[in-house]
Amino acid sequence: MRKLRIALWGLLAAAAVAAAGLAWQASRGAPNAPVRTAGAGIAAVGGPFRLTTHEGKTLSSADLAGRPFAVFFGFTHCPDVCPTTLFELSEHLKALGPRGDDLRVLFITVDPERDTRELLATYLSSFDPRIIGLTGTREEIDAVTVAYKATYMKVRTSGDDYTMNHTASVYLMDARGRFVGVLDYQEPRETQLQKLRRLVAG
Amino acid sequence: MSNHLVGRPAAPFRRARRPSLTEALLAAALTLSAGAALAHDFRAGALTIDQPWSRATPAGAQVAGGFMTIRNAGPAEDRLIGGASEIAGRLEIHEMGVVDGVMRMRPVEQGLAIKPGEAVELKPGSYHIMFFELKRQLKQGERFKGELQFEKAGTIPVEFAVESIGAQGAGQGSGAAHQGHGG
Ligand SMILES: [Cu+2]
Numbered sequence: 289m290r291k292l293r294i295a296l297w298g299l300l301a302a303a304a305v306a307a308a309g310l311a312w313q314a315s316r317g318a319p320n321a322p323v324r325t326a327g328a329g330i331a332a333v334g335g336p337f338r339l340t341t342h343e344g345k346t347l348s349s350a351d352l353a354g355r356p357f358a359v360f361f362g363f364t365h366c367p368d369v370c371p372t373t374l375f376e377l378s379e380h381l382k383a384l385g386p387r388g389d390d391l392r393v394l395f396i397t398v399d400p401e402r403d404t405r406e407l408l409a410t411y412l413s414s415f416d417p418r419i420i421g422l423t424g425t426r427e428e429i430d431a432v433t434v435a436y437k438a439t440y441m442k443v444r445t446s447g448d449d450y451t452m453n454h455t456a457s458v459y460l461m462d463a464r465g466r467f468v469g470v471l472d473y474q475e476p477r478e479t480q481l482q483k484l485r486r487l488v489a490g
Numbered sequence: 491m492s493n494h495l496v497g498r499p500a501a502p503f504r505r506a507r508r509p510s511l512t513e514a515l516l517a518a519a520l521t522l523s524a525g526a527a528l529a530h531d532f533r534a535g536a537l538t539i540d541q542p543w544s545r546a547t548p549a550g551a552q553v554a555g556g557f558m559t560i561r562n563a564g565p566a567e568d569r570l571i572g573g574a575s576e577i578a579g580r581l582e583i584h585e586m587g588v589v590d591g592v593m594r595m596r597p598v599e600q601g602l603a604i605k606p607g608e609a610v611e612l613k614p615g616s617y618h619i620m621f622f623e624l625k626r627q628l629k630q631g632e633r634f635k636g637e638l639q640f641e642k643a644g645t646i647p648v649e650f651a652v653e654s655i656g657a658q659g660a661g662q663g664s665g666a667a668h669q670g671h672g673g
Pocket of ligand 1: 584
């Protein structure tokens with residue numbers, strides 16, 4: 289009897305810890321709270337850009353006005369974060385259903401030397417067709433990464449080859465092009481989906 | 491080319507080197523469940539390589555990752571120093587991590603140490619085999635051959651099982667079960 293009581297108390301304690309953890313995560317990940325810091329002398333995340341889509345069209349930030357969008361920086365010679373993120377974003381778009389049509393998802397390469405428009409088109413054929421691949425000149429890519437405060441860096445592997453370190457978060461922008469938060473690479477899929485649902489709900 | 495900082499030493503990922511309690515528990519759980527799972531391990535000398543796996547690759551992809559758990563039952567340290575595979579022009583041993591929202595990856599220059607009596611997990615968001623110059627697209631459900639080269643144990647032939655494009659572990663199928671990414 290005593291053993292049972294101890295076990296039950298143990299279960300209760302574990303449940304309390306789990307609940308506290310969830311509450312903490314919820315408060316931490318509150319996607320509704322604007323994270324923007326403009327006005328405090330710090331420039332906002334985001335800004336004008338002009339790039340080429342994987343279909344060969346020009347896409348500028350002005351074309352995005354009126355609808356929320358998500359921006360992910362990456363490259364196709366990427367073994368882990370980029371394909372998994374594109375896969376997750378595809379799953380999210382599927383889960384959003386028709387609401388997903390209101391969301392534009394942009395995959396901007398930080399490796400324009402290797403990621404040609406053609407390679408991006410091939411690569412993206414494995415993911416949700418609503419995802420738009422973007423490339424440009426090195427200067428155009430630099431401009432957009434600076435605007436989004438994204439970082440990237442080439443890292444030499446063996447021989448003449450290289451891989452890239454880069455920002456792994458997905459930036460969430462509202463219909464007016466204002467930064468509202470990020471999808472964190474390490475957070476649960478459900479949390480990400482909730483954030484996207486809020487984003488498309490406006 | 492103004493942004494090249496080629497060869498600049500990245501900050502060391504000390505966190506990745508010392509397994510956390512969760513990782514240790516996970517490793518223990520994996521060890522316990524390994525016997526029950528389909529037999530898919532490879533041995534040579536004191537080393538056991540459990541469930542090598544990879545992911546389906548997007549069309550046109552030039553690289554892929556390889557993952558597994560390597561256990562050393564012997565009295566001496568060994569090192570994973572290289573290898574080869576039928577699906578890639580070459581492979582390297584890499585370490586990656588997401589630190590402050592930035593994905594960082596770098597080659598493990600001196601090889602990956604497998605200490606006596608210990609297990610090292612190669613998994614998403616951590617150590618991995620990086621396949622370069624892919625010869626073909628990897629499809630879920632297939633297997634491909636490879637060999638891993640160790641300093642003491644020599645060359646160990648293995649077979650990688652290809653999981654889904656979003657899988658976070660061996661034998662996961664669709665990858666729908668995962669909660670958050672490894673990291
Ligand atoms: Cu790698």
